[in-house]
Amino acid sequence: MSDYTSDFIIDPLVVESRLARIKIHKAAGPDGIPNWLLRDFSQLLCQPLSAIFNASIREGYFPPIWKSAEVVPIPKVHPPTSIENDLRPISLLPTLAKILEGIIKDWLMPILEPSLDQGQFGCRPGRSTTHALIAIQHKWLTALDDGGSVRALFVDFRKAFDLVDHNILVTKLNKFNIPNCLLQWFQSYLSHRSQRVRINRSVSSWQSLNGSMPQGSRLGPLSFTVMIDDLQSPCELHKFVDDTTLSELVTSSSSVSNMPSYFASLLSWTEDNNMQINISKTKEMVLGRLNIDNLPLLSTSSGSVERVTSFKLLGINLDAKLSWSLHINIISAKASKRLYFLKQLKRAGVPTDQLLHFYVAAIRPVLEYCAPVWHYAITRAQAQNLESIQKRAIHIIYPYTRGLSYSYVLFAAELTSLEARRDKLSRDFFLDVCNPSSPIHHLLPPPRDTSLLSRLRAATPFPRLISRTKKHCSFITYALSHYQSKISNNS
DSSP: OTTOOGGGOOOHHHHHHHHHTOOTTSOOOTTOOOHHHHHHTHHHHHHHHHHHHHHHHHHTOOOGGGGEEEEEEEESSSSOOOTTTSEEEEEEOOHHHHHHHHHHHHHHHHHHGGGSOTTBOSSSTTOOHHHHHHHHHHHHHHHHHTTOEEEEEEEOBTTTTTTOOHHHHHHHHHTTTOOHHHHHHHHHHHTTOEEEEEETTEEOOOEEOSSOOOTTOSSHHHHHHHHTTTOOOSSEEEEETTEEEEEEEEOTTTOOOOHHHHHHHHHHHHHHTTOOBOTTTOEEEEESSOOGGGSOOOEETTEEOEEOSEEEETTEEEETTOOSHHHHHHHHHHHHHHHHHHHHHHHTTOOHHHHHHHIIIIIHHHHHTTHHHHGGGSOHHHHHHHHHHHHHHHHHHOGGGTTSOHHHHHHHHTOOOHHHHHHHHHHHHHHHHHSTTSTTGGGSOOOOOHHHHTTOSSOOSSOOOOOSSGGGOOHHHHHHHHTHHHHHHHO
């Protein structure tokens, strides 16, 4: 192939490095090669494996043994009641295949990244669920602060990865100017895949696939990102891989919703791309002054979209009243359940340092997930509720701290308060947003003229945004008022 150059040759040291980082506790794929063998003998295996990898890329041929997958259905809810909706099919793939996929992904990302939709926050470097949620939240709260309303549609694609049409995907990949050698390899990677289902030790017969992307692969999320890249809408559209949110910002002057036409365009796109909307999991939420009684439900041939007053989006529980009570109650209950396991570990005689590690690794992250999105807006009582969970955990780990002040308890455990940690996470996140390379940097107002900064009493890089009510204050608005001093001090 004319475009096959030395840029696409894999050095044995690269293979050795990736083999050495294999997590041996993960299950092996259908090839039966144990992960410990690949990791422990990485120095011996890197040379022959790099030769195989390079031959695969040079010839545009992905070995059939690496196209097989064992699908293990993982319940989304307990107990599952529906095979279609309550099970997530996770594919166990050959480890060697995933290593090669990871290398190809590292080559493809610099090619794809400049052209991908800026509203896509998933499977891209420097982007996270926090970025996506703050972008959505800022648009919503700004519209509500101006006296408008928001009609949000949370779209769920039915069997998103399983219904990927390979022909459509390759056609879309062609538009990104990917070198022919990688494109030919990718076509071979997609074609003639097979899988079988495994439950405990029982396995089904092998079945050939006409489409789909295996969940658990390195290229699966990236492929779906390309697949959904051309999905556009006249209203605000935010994506996180297959999680898609349409937000119609209805001004106070019009009070007329165009969401039915936006929804019709979405359905048209899904038909053109051989995809389907899961109408039972697609939800709508209305925020603001819109009269819900005058809003007809969004409908398809298979049913109507349910209108809800709360929704869990990317792990955060949102409600139409803009209150964080629901979210705080849910994460508090989840963290409290994990305290039970901490107690059991304590009774089993687990050392104190390991108990503390369990708390820091398995319980505290539940209380801090996407903290910048909600930290500034929760009430004092809600913040104290979260602190009480950390205090209970410390009392379990260090029983002698019972009855002592919280500040001493924190000192004894060498921890800081959750509020201080959330505030630092928020400040650090805002510093990241101030970097022009941030995916949500455009939400900030234009920076002040640098020649004027020296003449200002409070020299901050950006002017502040004003919200009419505290309830409609977004993270961006709050951070511009409270966190800019850190930027100034650093500069």
